[in-house]
Amino acid sequence: MPLDRSATIGPIRIEVIEPLRTIRYVVDSNEQKISCDLTFRATTAAIEEPRQQRRTAEGIVLTDHTRLTQWGSWEGTISVDGDELAVEAGSVPGTRDRSWGIRPVGEQLPMVRQPMPFQVFWLWAPLHFGDRFTHYAFHEHEDGRRWLETAEILDPLPDGASPWSRVGVRECYDIGYELDWAPGRREIRRAHLWFTDPVEGETHIELETLYTFRMRGIGYWHPHWGHGSNHGQYEIGRESIPLADFNPTDFASLHLQNVVKATMGDRTGIGVVEQIALGPHTPSGLTGFLDGYQG
Structure with missing residues (x-):
């Protein structure tokens, strides 16, 4: 990564047209025959999630990071092997997120101490309901004790409001x-998610998986x-791997x-549920490190 973050990296470039409001992502034509020209237009404020910090029993930092999440819409084109997909303006809801900090990825510093058992149970769900947006995230230990949690409801950002403000955002519990x-x-x-909205009270959301994207496609654990x-x-x-050929464990x-398709009262929406489940998790009945759910 060059010091000039606006530079072109091979065929890839990112243009900040209006900070935290309009961002353009371009992958120019290349020998891999995958390209795009996509623009994200923000609908809500950009929120900073709670800081995610975890240490070993000896106090060594395993992870210490935070994340920006923002709801909006996408438009532009995507081309794969000459087939072009039009992403029509105003019709494709989506989110963007950007995390920064320390994670146990890449080349690690050598340690004399024995590393702690690697266990992760993570759920992250930004959802769109037209004129209402919800966020939901948590980390849990093996026994279900939660070491991070957040739930928020967001309204569209009013005209003239700052996208880095908390306007239209309320914390739930x-x-x-x-x-x-x-x-x-796994x-x-x-x-089924639920939380208490300080304005509208107890809120329930039902989610149904439509299809699954494996994050190794953008580098995670590849x-x-x-x-x-x-x-x-x-x-x-x-x-390029056929989805049916993936080993799910x-x-x-x-x-x-x-x-996912999402239902919240009389609202129907769409969004994603990101999952990482490594190691045992007693509340879910997961055992072993990679073992599939046995019921």
Whole structure:
């Protein structure tokens, strides 16, 4: 990454047209035959999630990061192998997020101490309901003790309001969930989320998985393209795998985002549920490190 963050990296460039409001992502034509010209237009304020900090029993920092999340819409084009998909303005809701800080990825510093057992239970769900947006995220230990949680409701950003303000954002509490796991997998079919809205009271959301995106497709835990790995200045590659060919309990396939249909009262919406479930999690009935759900 050059010091000038506005520089072109191979065929890729990002243009900040209006900070925290309009951002353009471009992948120019290249030998991998994947390109795009997409623009994100913000609908809500950009929120900063709670700081995620976890240490070993000896006090060594494993993770210390935070994340910006923002709801909006996408428009432009995507091209794969000459087939072009039009993303029509105003018709494709979505989110963007950007995290920064320390994570256990890439080349690690050597340690004399024995590392702690690696256990993660993570759920992250930004959802769109037309004129209402919700956010939901938590981390839990093996026994279900929660070491991070947040739930928020957002309204569209009013004209003239700052996108880095808390205008139209309210914190919720009494956060809970029920998950319906796919047999033999560590991924959900359906979910029931709830929290208490300080304005409208107890709120329930039902989620149904439409399809699943495996995050190794953008580098997470990929055996070659993993984050923090050095491939020289401008190495470019492509990997195409039929979705049915993924081993659902392979380590590199367990970090995923489910595109979901969401129902909240009389509102119907769409969003994603991001999941990481590594190691045992007693409340869910998950055992072992990678073992699929057995019911």
